[in-house]
Amino acid sequence: MENNIKKEVFKIKGMHCASCAMTIQKAILKLPGVKEAQVNFGSETALIEYDENQVSIDILEKTVKSVGYLLQIPSKEIPMGMVGHDHFAMEKQGKEKEISILRKKIAVGGILSALVFLGSFPEWFSFAPKILTNYFVLFLLTTPVQFWVGWQFYSGLKILFKYRTADMNTLISIGTLAAYFYSVAVVFGFLDKSSLYFDTSAIIITLILLGRYLELLAKGRASEAIKKLMKLGAKTARVIKEGREVEILVEEVKVGDIILVRPGEKIPVDGEVIEGKSSIDESLVTGESMPVNKEAGAKVIGSTINLSGTITFRATRVGSETLLAQIVKLVEQAQASKAPIQRLADVVSGYFATP
Numbered sequence: 001m002e003n004n005i006k007k008e009v010f011k012i013k014g015m016h017c018a019s020c021a022m023t024i025q026k027a028i029l030k031l032p033g034v035k036e037a038q039v040n041f042g043s044e045t046a047l048i049e050y051d052e053n054q055v056s057i058d059i060l061e062k063t064v065k066s067v068g069y070l071l072q073i074p075s076k077e078i079p080m081g082m083v084g085h086d087h088f089a090m091e092k093q094g095k096e097k098e099i100s101i102l103r104k105k106i107a108v109g110g111i112l113s114a115l116v117f118l119g120s121f122p123e124w125f126s127f128a129p130k131i132l133t134n135y136f137v138l139f140l141l142t143t144p145v146q147f148w149v150g151w152q153f154y155s156g157l158k159i160l161f162k163y164r165t166a167d168m169n170t171l172i173s174i175g176t177l178a179a180y181f182y183s184v185a186v187v188f189g190f191l192d193k194s195s196l197y198f199d200t201s202a203i204i205i206t207l208i209l210l211g212r213y214l215e216l217l218a219k220g221r222a223s224e225a226i227k228k229l230m231k232l233g234a235k236t237a238r239v240i241k242e243g244r245e246v247e248i249l250v251e252e253v254k255v256g257d258i259i260l261v262r263p264g265e266k267i268p269v270d271g272e273v274i275e276g277k278s279s280i281d282e283s284l285v286t287g288e289s290m291p292v293n294k295e296a297g298a299k300v301i302g303s304t305i306n307l308s309g310t311i312t313f314r315a316t317r318v319g320s321e322t323l324l325a326q327i328v329k330l331v332e333q334a335q336a337s338k339a340p341i342q343r344l345a346d347v348v349s350g351y352f353a354t355p
Contacts, residue, residue: 005035007049009329011072012064014155015041016212017168020069027067031055042218046071068159068167095216102213109149109206113199116141120199135187135196142198146180150205172208176201232284232303233324237268240312257315261306269302270317278309285323 015021021041028037028046033054038047048060057073064071118125119132119141131137153173160170179197186196237250240258250268253259258274261267267280279291282304291307294300300313302322319325 004052005049006052007047010046010048010060012039012044012046013070013072015039015044015069017041020167023067023167024064024069027063028060031059031063068162099213099216102209102216105149106206106210106213109145109202109209112141112145112149113202113206116145116202117199120196138196138198139184139187142180142183142202145202145205146176149209150176153205153208172204176204179204234266234268234303238262251319253315253318255315255318258312259315260310260312262310263306263308265306267300267302267304267306267313269315270322271300271302271313271315273298273300273311273313276309276311278311279307281305281307285327 012024015024018041021039024046025037025039028034028039028048031050031054033051034048035051036047036049039045040047046064050060061071061073115132116138118128119134119138122128122130122133150172153169153176155169157170157173159167179201182191183196183198183201185191186194234250236247237253237257238260239246239248239253240260245260253269259268259271261278263278273294273296275296277293277295280294280300282292282301283289284304285301294311299316300311301324302317303324317323320329
């Protein structure tokens with residue numbers, strides 16, 4: 001039974017606060033067959049331990065979707081034929097695009113919010129142009145901040161109505177819309193002339209968006225360790241087929257292939273030496289700076305460096321089965337897991353972020 005237990009890390013999209021992580025975690029833990037689930041808001045990942053006989057990845061995906069979020073399945077997210085680990089490059093491009101959009105929105109929101117703030121308190125800022133104190137002008141300045149700069153917060157309303165749950169976006173959208181529409185009612189005479197709250201909605205949206213921008217920059221650094229490990233792997237392998245040397249992508253190497261490695265080259269996959277002698281730099285794995293001598297019958301590890309002689313070896317473990325791939329998997333799981341104090345912090349902050 002234990003052989004059917006799997007522990008995997010999945011990317012989760014759509015989280016905006018600790019409450020989101022807690023909502024997803026509770027939903028996953030309710031599934032029969034799920035032994036453990038840790039959803040980490042900081043790294044946008046879920047570390048799930050489950051019984052394959054009772055829970056499929058499709059069920060996990062549907063469960064996360066049912067509460068308003070997206071669980072990314074690697075096979076669906078990475079197109080067939082993707083070379084090496086280019087999905088990290090794709091993820092980086094997506095982050096850079098999101099950061100670029102946020103920069104523009106913060107710039108526009110910051111300028112308009114400052115003007116709204118100046119016009120809302122003429123008694124404090126006597127130097128502000130009189131036109132900024134006009135109610136209709138304040139309405140025109142606030143509207144793009146409310147509905148363009150703050151558009152992403154309205155996903156919280158979708159979650160509220162469609163999934164009957166709430167997150168921090170729900171609080172922000174309801175709060176700022178209440179201030180905005182109350183002020184609109186005053187501007188157009190539906191309510192008696194009184195205080196306006198355009199400055200409240202505009203400034204709240206801009207400041208929270210600034211926080212999201214800084215948060216996104218911090219998250220971009222969270223996966224650097226994994227990316228660096230990925231770069232250590234060889235990109236190609238020289239396979240001997242029908243007496244000829246053929247250079248292929250490392251992803252195309254199969255168990256049993258005979259591979260030739262010359263001095264100065266990386267060992268592409270794990271295997272067993274069948275011919276030749278050499279010294280191998282295995283410091284990547286063992287931390288030992290001294291080279292290790294290898295001859296027929298010795299084991300070699302993928303991504304280590306062949307230093308002196310030419311060797312021929314038979315591939316024994318490829319793809320996700322190599323030692324480097326296993327190390328990467330362990331690092332991913334370590335990043336996705338939480339320390340006890342972090343779990344406590346998420347529980348406490350979850351109460352503050354949930355209406």
